[in-house]
Every structure is written in structure tokens, then in C-alpha cells.
Amino acid sequence: MTITTKGRTGRIAVYEQANAPFRIREYPLREPEPGEVLVRIRMSTICRSDIHSYQGHRPNPCPGVLGHEIIGVIEALGAGVHQDMRGDPLAPGDRITWSEYFIPGRNYFTEVLDLPQKSPGVDKYGHMAAANLPHHHGGFGEYCYILPQSWILRLPEDLSDEEATPINCGVATMIAVTEVANIRMGQTVLVQGLGLLGLYGAAIAKARGARTVIGLDTVAERRERAHRFGVDLVLDPASIEQAELLHQVREVCRPAGADVVIEVCGVAEVIAQGIEMLRVGGTYVLAGVVNPGALVTIDANLLLRKLLTLRGVHNYHPRNLVEALDFVVANRRRFPFHDLVDGKYPLDRVNDAMADAGTRRVLRAAIVP
């Protein structure tokens, strides 16, 4: 450990309350404590959940720091940190990704239930008040402390920052979603919502052996882009009558409907439609309805009669982070992941970045400090 931080500060974009403009503040840096890693941020992409938090749709302490899809370069290692979760050695200068959350030590959820991502007291980067020490714990800034009980992975050199940054949220989440969906060779998968999660989901479904992926989205631009990420057929649920939509899906998913339906659009009303499109014995996975109050009316008799499996995914298991990195490395020539990050902004322009991401002018806005 070297004294690298004495008297130094780092800039962070802080917002006072929901929808208030970000202001750049300086906070002191300190040496990383045992188990911590101090990282100089290379890129942080704006996730839909950052926008939900910023707009006040879900509770987030203020004045707050946002940003959890982050990659960075190791500035200093705290005592006891020598290698990443795969056992690869870590050293200052290494470019890394890490889990979007950290857990408060050993607990029942981790050790008995194998659900560390839902441990009581689990906290996320970019979800804490700016006043919380060590201040630098979000992506919209120059530095971030990776706290103990996080999972770190060193990034291969040939992976671009654009390919690497969404791995620890968007990609890992869809690895978890497609894992619980249990997608098998030759199956048909229907994806409701062709934003970033939907596109990764389609690509991963194909990599897991899906025969056909159908994508539903009301935005023409998203439907056009989807073909490059493994979606074979796109449909606009707003312009096709429900019975006709169901007919078209059945024609592709012969004889009885889709094996798997994945919700990543965040609109609870689509759940009933998704259940209709499933075959007997199919699986429905919810991953987009992340805000409380997503009330919906469904015919529970359909769940019973069609022998359906209904699964929810929130956060992901640490193993999914390893799989996410390996998936992107193995498939970066097959799918143009680099192009998904289509807007880059310096830290001073974080307000423009949030505005463009919020109005969907860009698919994934990146803050490059």
C-alpha cells in the first residue's frame, strides 16, 4: 500500500433532491481500508434504475450519488485484496468491473439460501447519500471505493470500455433472467421490451441455444436495431390487435406458444398478454417492473391450467457476473455490443446525459470523467 491519496480530492456529481440539477462537488480521498479498492472511474453508464431514482419513483437518499454500471482502473488496493473473484491477481493500473452491490458479511441468505444478492442490509453503488463515508461510492464521479464483500473481475485488454461497462448490471441481470428461464436448445423466447436489457436478453437467449427470439416494442427505432442482437421477429403491440398478435406469435412458436416470455419493459399491464403467449408448461420471468406499486390483474386460473412457472429476478448472483463477462468476450463479434453505448458525456455534462437518457434520445448514455 502506498500513500497516494494524501490531500487529494475527487469530484462527484451530487443531486440535492429528485429532479434537481446535479452539481459537481469535491470530496476528500483517503487510503483504501482493509478489503477496499480505490478505483479511478473510466466510464459509468446510466441505467434505467438511475433514472427511476433521480425522478423520485423509488426511494434514494439525498443529497445523493448515482451510477452503478461502472468500470475503473485500480488506483490503490486495501490490505488483504490481492486477487479478483476468479483468482486472477490484481494490481494498480488494472481495469476492472465489480458487482453492483456489496453485502454486510456472513449471513443466512448467503450461506444457506445461496441468495447473497438479497442479504439483509445489502447496499448498492450509486444508491447512498453523498454524506456517507467514503463519499465516493457511485459512478458519476472521478473515483469510487469498492467496499468489502463486493465481487471484482479483471477485464481483458481487448474489450472496449463500451462493451465492458454494462456487464455488471445490464448483462449480469439478463444472465440471471435467462438462467431462471432455463432456456434450452431449440426453444422460442419472447421478449417484452427492446431496450438495453431486452437486446442483451435476446443475444443471450440465442447463445443459450434458442431457435427463435421474438421482440415486442412500440418504438420503431428499437425494433429496427433488435435484428442485430438476435431478435428474429419484431412486433409492435400498439399497432396490432391483441388476437392478431397472439396469432402471429403462435404461428412462429408452433404448436402451442412461446417456451419462455421475458418482461423487461417495466409496464405491469403487459404481464397478462405475456402469459397468454406462453405454451403449456412455459416460464414467465419478470425483470423490468422494478418500482413498487406495479399492480396488475391476471387470470390466476391460467397459471394453474397452463402449468406455468412465474419467476422474478432482482439483482443477480455473483456467478452471473463471471458469466456476463465471459458471454460478452465470447460473443462480441457476433453482436455489436460496442454500439449500445451511443452517447458519451464528460462529468460536467451529467445533466445533459440524464436528460438524454431520460427522454430515450440515447439508448445508453455514458459518463466519462
Ligand SMILES: [Zn+2]
Ligand atoms: Zn442497473
